[in-house]
Amino acid sequence: MSDDDVRYPPVELRDLPDDIREMIEAQAERAGFIPNVFLSLARRPAEFRAFFAYHAALMDKDTGSLTKADREMIVTATSAANDCLYCVVAHGALLRIYAKDPYIADAVAVNPRSANLPERQRVMIDFALKVCRTPGEIDESDFTALHAQGFDDEDIWDITAITGFYGLSNRMATVAGMRPNPEFHLLGRVPRS
Template identity: 65%
Template structure:
């Protein structure tokens, strides 16, 4: 008895645009990312179907994630994204930013830990306080009160740092929802990034 034919899959509702059809500025940025990462993360193409929104999205992304006047490390920022994206059940952002988190923190287990239960993860008390606040902004921002600021200040965060935590959480709440409704899938490359040490040349 022959096996049944595989199910026919419908074409994606929002197919990724061809790189060569993009405006020059966006194409140049995508090629820059490809050169650095070795592949093009799907978010860069998925959002490029609307160039004005792509520019606005990545301008705000870079303003938050590359901001130098902050005590938040790159690992801290990716930890916020991974933890709150897991709460929002965003597959793309958990996998993609979890990969960056593993690389920046140099801990192959940390992204899985914070995505499941950050309270039991291998993180510092300062980072746990940061994530307590991020999760409150993520799930119950209307309940934020002065005591929440005091708890963060006890760990050395100032008011601008606290804005960063909240803004990153809020921005990626937007990103999570766009990625989820549009069916954006993480690139396979993200799954292994930061999990095993790179082989040394000549080994």
């Protein structure tokens, strides 16, 4: 996809409501760049606010047994299953950072079964992919397998919610033609300078 294929061009930062502009500027200060998703979704301010509020509720919480790396692993694996380049690249970068492993995101995105994951994460990713691809086939054996790995029902809710939320995000990014920022490709692969 070329830049000409971007169906919904990013908005200009200066044209945004103050609260959204301030949120994006704060993100840019932390990351060193503005992730393209912010300026793409900001074209609809009410949806932007709802999207990032739910994102924060799912991804920034400190309760439950899911680590930040677990959460990003779910996003990376399910985004790959949904063919979402933007989310695979962006969340793969975050997975590399949180897992402190420069190789894990590529393996998880290409084939989670070959990623040499601990059993706990393998069961988590198998469930997330089932939620992503064939949710009607989920049965009690899935819950039994997750419980055996120490996940409680609230953790299972989180896995399901993250998968569902990023199903929405994947589709929006793909249809809108969002391109990953070049900066994402190197994050977590090379030491910070």
